[in-house]
Amino acid sequence: MSVFFLYPALLFGLLAASLPILIHLLNRRKLKRIQFPAVRFILLSQKRISRSYRLRHWILLALRTLAVVFLALLLANPIFQTGAGLFAGGGPVSLVVLLDNSLSMTWAGDGDGFKQAKEAARLLISALNEGDRTALIPTNVDGKEPFRLKGQKDILLKELEGIEIADGTANPAAALSKAYELLAEPAGQKEIRFITDMGLTGWDQFSLAALKQVDPSIALKLIHIGHKHQPLNGTIKTIRLASQGVGVNLPTQIEATVANFGDTEIKDLLVQLSIDGQNREQKLATVPAKGETSVNFQTRLNQPGAHVGQVILKKDGLAGNATVHFALDTQDKLKVLVVDGDPQTSLVQSETFFLSRALNPAGERDSSLFLPTVILSDGLNSATLDGYQVVMLCNVAALSDAFVTKLQNFLRQGGGVLIFGGDKFQPESYSQRLSQVLPAELREKKLGPEASGEKVGKFDLDHPALQNLSESTLQESIKSARVWGYTRAGAPGKAALISLANGDPLLLEQKVGAGRLMLFTTSADRDWSDLPVKTVYLPLIQSLTQYLAGGKRGMLDAGITVGTAKELSLPPGYVGKTLRVTKPDKQNVEVVIAGEKDRARATIEVNDQAGIYRLDFPAGGEKDSGTPPIYAANPPFLESRLDEIGARELQTKLSPIRAEVIPVDALKEAGSRTDLALPLLALLIVTLLIEGWLAQRF
Amino acid sequence: MSDREKNYFDPKVLAGISNLALRARYVVEGLMSGIHRSRAKGFSVEFEEHREYSPGDEIRRIDWKALGKFDRYFIKEYEDETNLRAYLLVDSSGSMNYASDGITKFDYACTLTASLAYLILKQQDAAGIVTFSNRIEAFIPPRAKRDYLIQILHALENRGPGGDTDVGKILDEIAGQIKRRGLVVLVSDLLDEPAAIVKGLRQFRFKGNDVIVFHLLDQAELDLPFDGNILFEDLEAAELRVVADPRAIRSTYRVVVQEFITEMRKQCHDNAIDYQLISTATRLDQALASYLSWRG
Numbered sequence: 003m004s005v006f007f008l009y010p011a012l013l014f015g016l017l018a019a020s021l022p023i024l025i026h027l028l029n030r031r032k033l034k035r036i037q038f039p040a041v042r043f044i045l046l047s048q049k050r051i052s053r054s055y056r057l058r059h060w061i062l063l064a065l066r067t068l069a070v071v072f073l074a075l076l077l078a079n080p081i082f083q084t085g086a087g088l089f090a091g092g093g094p095v096s097l098v099v100l101l102d103n104s105l106s107m108t109w110a111g112d113g114d115g116f117k118q119a120k121e122a123a124r125l126l127i128s129a130l131n132e133g134d135r136t137a138l139i140p141t142n143v144d145g146k147e148p149f150r151l152k153g154q155k156d157i158l159l160k161e162l163e164g165i166e167i168a169d170g171t172a173n174p175a176a177a178l179s180k181a182y183e184l185l186a187e188p189a190g191q192k193e194i195r196f197i198t199d200m201g202l203t204g205w206d207q208f209s210l211a212a213l214k215q216v217d218p219s220i221a222l223k224l225i226h227i228g229h230k231h232q233p234l235n236g237t238i239k240t241i242r243l244a245s246q247g248v249g250v251n252l253p254t255q256i257e258a259t260v261a262n263f264g265d266t267e268i269k270d271l272l273v274q275l276s277i278d279g280q281n282r283e284q285k286l287a288t289v290p291a292k293g294e295t296s297v298n299f300q301t302r303l304n305q306p307g308a309h310v311g312q313v314i315l316k317k318d319g320l321a322g323n324a325t326v327h328f329a330l331d332t333q334d335k336l337k338v339l340v341v342d343g344d345p346q347t348s349l350v351q352s353e354t355f356f357l358s359r360a361l362n363p364a365g366e367r368d369s370s371l372f373l374p375t376v377i378l379s380d381g382l383n384s385a386t387l388d389g390y391q392v393v394m395l396c397n398v399a400a401l402s403d404a405f406v407t408k409l410q411n412f413l414r415q416g417g418g419v420l421i422f423g424g425d426k427f428q429p430e431s432y433s434q435r436l437s438q439v440l441p442a443e444l445r446e447k448k449l450g451p452e453a454s455g456e457k458v459g460k461f462d463l464d465h466p467a468l469q470n471l472s473e474s475t476l477q478e479s480i481k482s483a484r485v486w487g488y489t490r491a492g493a494p495g496k497a498a499l500i501s502l503a504n505g506d507p508l509l510l511e512q513k514v515g516a517g518r519l520m521l522f523t524t525s526a527d528r529d530w531s532d533l534p535v536k537t538v539y540l541p542l543i544q545s546l547t548q549y550l551a552g553g554k555r556g557m558l559d560a561g562i563t564v565g566t567a568k569e570l571s572l573p574p575g576y577v578g579k580t581l582r583v584t585k586p587d588k589q590n591v592e593v594v595i596a597g598e599k600d601r602a603r604a605t606i607e608v609n610d611q612a613g614i615y616r617l618d619f620p621a622g623g624e625k626d627s628g629t630p631p632i633y634a635a636n637p638p639f640l641e642s643r644l645d646e647i648g649a650r651e652l653q654t655k656l657s658p659i660r661a662e663v664i665p666v667d668a669l670k671e672a673g674s675r676t677d678l679a680l681p682l683l684a685l686l687i688v689t690l691l692i693e694g695w696l697a698q699r700f
Numbered sequence: 701m702s703d704r705e706k707n708y709f710d711p712k713v714l715a716g717i718s719n720l721a722l723r724a725r726y727v728v729e730g731l732m733s734g735i736h737r738s739r740a741k742g743f744s745v746e747f748e749e750h751r752e753y754s755p756g757d758e759i760r761r762i763d764w765k766a767l768g769k770f771d772r773y774f775i776k777e778y779e780d781e782t783n784l785r786a787y788l789l790v791d792s793s794g795s796m797n798y799a800s801d802g803i804t805k806f807d808y809a810c811t812l813t814a815s816l817a818y819l820i821l822k823q824q825d826a827a828g829i830v831t832f833s834n835r836i837e838a839f840i841p842p843r844a845k846r847d848y849l850i851q852i853l854h855a856l857e858n859r860g861p862g863g864d865t866d867v868g869k870i871l872d873e874i875a876g877q878i879k880r881r882g883l884v885v886l887v888s889d890l891l892d893e894p895a896a897i898v899k900g901l902r903q904f905r906f907k908g909n910d911v912i913v914f915h916l917l918d919q920a921e922l923d924l925p926f927d928g929n930i931l932f933e934d935l936e937a938a939e940l941r942v943v944a945d946p947r948a949i950r951s952t953y954r955v956v957v958q959e960f961i962t963e964m965r966k967q968c969h970d971n972a973i974d975y976q977l978i979s980t981a982t983r984l985d986q987a988l989a990s991y992l993s994w995r996g
Binding site for chain 1: 794795796798805889891917918920921924926928929930931932933934935936937940941942943944948949952953955956957960
C-alpha cells in the first residue's frame with residue numbers, strides 16, 4: 003500500500019496552510035479602536051461566552067487551515083495504491099520497465115529468475131490502461147539504444163519476448179539514466195519499475211553520479227526477485243596453462259580454479275575438460291565454503307593450430323556460470339638447426355651440449371616443443387635450411403659465401419638466426435660477410451680469468467623475447483651469471499636486450515626482412531660464461547627460440563570478459579584492411595584495422611556473448627601475423643556471485659531518488675489504484691460548509 | 701402636518717439644527733399642531749421672593765421700591781400657580797457623548813429636554829432643569845414663565861457632556877433639593893448600577909413626585925453592529941478597555957443589554973415609575989408621546 007502524487011511539485015502549496023494562522027496573527031495585531039459607552043456589557047458578554055467562544059475560534063482556525071491543506075493535496079492529486087503493480091484508475095501512466103537481464107538473473111529466484119522477471123514485466127504491461135505509455139529497457143544497455151515510450155501492448159510484449167539473458171554484468175546506471183531521459187517530457191503520472199535480483203556485483207558498481215539525468219520526484223520501485231532457498235553457488239575463477247607451451251603431441255597441463263561463493267561446501271563437483279567439443283577428462287572436486295580449489299587436467303593435442311576448449315562444472319542445483327571458454331594455440335614442433343663449430347669427443351664438452359639440452363631437456367622426440375638437429379660446421383655448405391624455423395650458429399669460425407647467401411634468404415623469409423661467439427668465432431669474417439644483417443659492428447674478443455668475469459648488468463624485460471623471465475627467481479638467476487669471455491660489439495644508439503655490467507652488449511637483435519637475427523656475444527657452452535648452468539638458461543633459450551620462430555605461439559588464452567574490448571596488435575601490412583569477426587552466435591562483424599606507430603591495431607568491441615570468437619584475417623597481410631585466429635570471452639567472474647545488495651544500502655546509493663523494494667510475489671497479488679481527488683474534494687467542501695456555518699454563528 | 705414638518709421629529713434632521721431653541725420649537729409646534737390644545741391650568745400671581753437682577757430680565761419686573769431701599773436692582777419673583785412643576789434631569793456624563801450615527805445621546809437628550817421644557821412652559825406649567833454627571837452641573841429651578849425657556853436652554857447649551865456617572869448618588873442629592881412635589885423627568889443612559897438608580901428614583905417617589913424615566917441609548921449600544929477585532933475603550937473610565945470580536949459576542953451582548961433594560965423596566969414598574977426606552981434613532985414625537993400620555 004502506498005500513496006503518491008501525480009503532481010508532487012504542487013505539494014509546496016501546503017505552505018499556504020500557514021496563511022490562516024498568519025492572518026489570524028496579523029488581525030490580532032491590527033486592532034480597530036472604538037470609544038464606546040457600554041464596555042461593561044461587552045465585558046459581561048465575553049465572560050459569559052469566553053469558553054465556547056475560544057473553542058469555536060480555534061475550531062474555525064483549524065477548519066480554515068484544513069481547507070487549505072485539502073486544497074493543496076487535491077491539486078497535487080494523491081493516488082492510493084494497494085498491491086504492487088496492477089493499475090486501476092489514477093490517470094494516464096508513463097511507465098518505464100527496466101528488466102535486469104544480467105547473467106546472475108539466470109540463477110535468481112531459485113533457478114527461474116529471468117522467467118519470473120519476464121512474467122512480472124508481462125503483468126505490468128498487461129495491466130496498462132488506454133492512454134498509458136511504456137518503454138521496456140534491459141539493463142545491458144550502453145545508452146545508445148533508441149528506446150521510446152509506446153502504448154501498444156502487443157509490440158511491448160513482443161519486445162519482452164526478444165529480451166534474453168546477457169552474458170555481462172547489469173549496467174543499472176545506464177538503464178536508469180535512459181529511463182529518466184524518456185520520462186523527462188511527458189506530464190502526469192510517471193513511474194519506473196526495476197525488475198532485478200539486486201545482485202551485488204551490478205549494484206556494487208552503481209553510482210548515482212554516473213546518471214546523466216535524474217528526477218527524484220519520479221517513484222522508483224524495485225521489484226526484487228530473490229531466493230527462497232540458498233543455492234550452491236560456485237563458478238570457475240581462472241583457467242591457466244600449467245605446462246610450458248602447447249605443442250603437438252606434447253603433454254599439456256591445464257589448471258582450472260573453482261571458487262565457491264556460498265557458505266556450504268560443494269562436494270562431488272564434476273569438473274570436465276573439453277577440447278574441440280570432445281570430452282577429454284573429468285574430475286570430481288570438493289570446494290570449501292567461501293574457498294577455492296584447483297583442478298588439473300593433462301591432455302595432448304595432435305594437431306597444430308587453434309583449438310577451442312571449455313571447462314564445465316556439473317552439479318545439480320549449482321548456481322553460477324558453469325562453463326568457461328578458452329582458446330589453445332597449439333604449436334607444431336619448432337625445428338631448430340644447431341651448428342656446432344667446436345665439436346668435442348666428449349658430449350658434455352661439446353659446444354652445443356647445454357643448448358640442445360635447453361631445447362629438449364628430456365632428449366626424447368615427443369617431450370619438447372622444440373626439435374633440435376645438431377650438425378657440425380663442416381656440413382654447413384651442404385645443409386639446406388628449408389623446414390627449419392631457427393638456425394643457431396655456435397662458435398662457428400667463419401661462413402662461406404654460399405651459406406651467407408642461404409642465411410640471408412632464410413632471414414628475409416621470416417627465419418630466425420641466433421649466433422653465439424666463442425674461441426673459434428672470427429669477428430672480422432662475420433663483420434665482412436654479414437655486415438648487412440648483423441646488429442652491431444664486431445670488434446675484438448675479450449677474454450679474462452673466470453674469477454674476474456663480468457656480471458649481467460641490464461636486461462630488457464619489456465622485450466617480447468624476454469617477457470618469460472619476469473619471475474624474480476629467473477631475474478636473480480640471470481643477474482648471478484658471470485661472463486669472462488665475449489666478443490665486443492659496437493652498436494651506437496642501439497639498445498642491447500642484455501648487457502654486461504660494464505656496458506658491453508651480451509645480446510643484440512637485428513630485424514632482417516620478415517626474420518630476425520640475434521647475436522649472443524659469449525659462447526653457448528661454459529667456455530666463456532657460466533650462464534648455461536644457471537636456472538635462467540633453459541627458459542631464456544626457449545623464449546629466444548620461440549621469438550625467433552615468429553611470435554608467441556603454443557599458448558592458452560583464457561579470454562576476455564564479456565563486454566570488454568579485444569585488442570589485437572598486427573603487422574603493419576594490415577592497416578586499413580577489414581577484419582571479419584564471427585561471434586559465438588555465428589553472426590559476423592567487420593572491424594577496420596587502424597594504424598598505430600609501426601604496427602596495426604584492431605579493436606573488437608562486440609564481445610557481448612560468452613563463447614569463442616573467430617577471426618578471418620584479410621588477405622594481403624604478412625605471412626604469419628603471430629596472432630591466433632580465435633579468442634574466448636567469458637562472463638564476469640563475479641556475476642556468478644549471488645550475494646545481494648541490502649535494500650537499505652541500495653536506497654542509500656539511490657538517494658535522493660525514492661526507491662521502494664517490492665518482492666516479485668506482490669505483483670501477482672491483486673492491486674488497485676484509487677484517485678483520492680474526489681474524496682478530498684468532498685472533504686474540502688464539507689470543511690468549507692462547516693466553516694461557513696460556524697462563522698455565521700459568530 | 702406636512703412632510704417637511706414631520707422630518708423635524710427625525711433625530712438626524714434635528715442634529716442639523718444647531719440652535720436648541722429652534723429644535724425644541726420645531727418639535728413641539730409640530731407635535732402640538734397634530735393634537736388638541738389642552739386647557740390652561742392657571743396663572744401665577746403670588747409673590748414668592750426677590751432675587752437679584754441679572755441681564756436678560758425684563759425691566760418691567762424690577763422692584764423699584766427695593767431699589768430705593770437697598771440701592772440694588774431686584775426682580776420680583778412670583779410663584780406660579782400651576783398644577784405642574786416639572787424637574788427635567790439630564791445626564792451629561794461622558795457616556796452621553798456617544799453617537800454611532802449623527803446625533804449624540806447628549807444632543808438627543810438636550811433636544812428632548814428642551815422640547816419638554818418648551819411644551820411644559822407653553823402649557824403654562826413650571827419647568828426646571830438639572831444637568832449632572834457625578835455631580836450636579838447646573839440646577840435651574842422650575843418656573844412657569846414663558847421666557848424661562850431661555851435660561852433652561854442656556855443651561856443645556858453651556859454644558860457639554862463629560863465626567864463619570866454616579867446616577868444613584870446624584871438622584872439622592874437632587875431629591876434633597878426639591879422642596880415641592882411635581883414631575884421628575886430623568887433623561888439618561890442609566891449606565892450605572894440599576895439598584896442605585898432605582899434607589900435614587902425611589903426618593904422622588906417618596907416625596908410624592910411623579911417620575912418619568914427616559915432610558916436613552918444609542919442604537920449601536922443596543923445592537924453592537926461592529927465587525928472585526930476591536931479595542932473598545934470606555935468613554936468614562938479610561939482604564940476600562942477590552943478587545944473583542946463583536947461577531948462572536950453580539951448575540952450574548954444583546955441578551956445582556958436586554959436583561960439590563962428588563963431589570964430597569966421592572967424596577968421602575970415596581971415603583972410606579974414611568975419607564976420609556978428610547979434610542980437615538982427614535983423619533984422625538986414618539987419620545988414625547990410618553991410624556992403626553994402621562995399628562996393626559
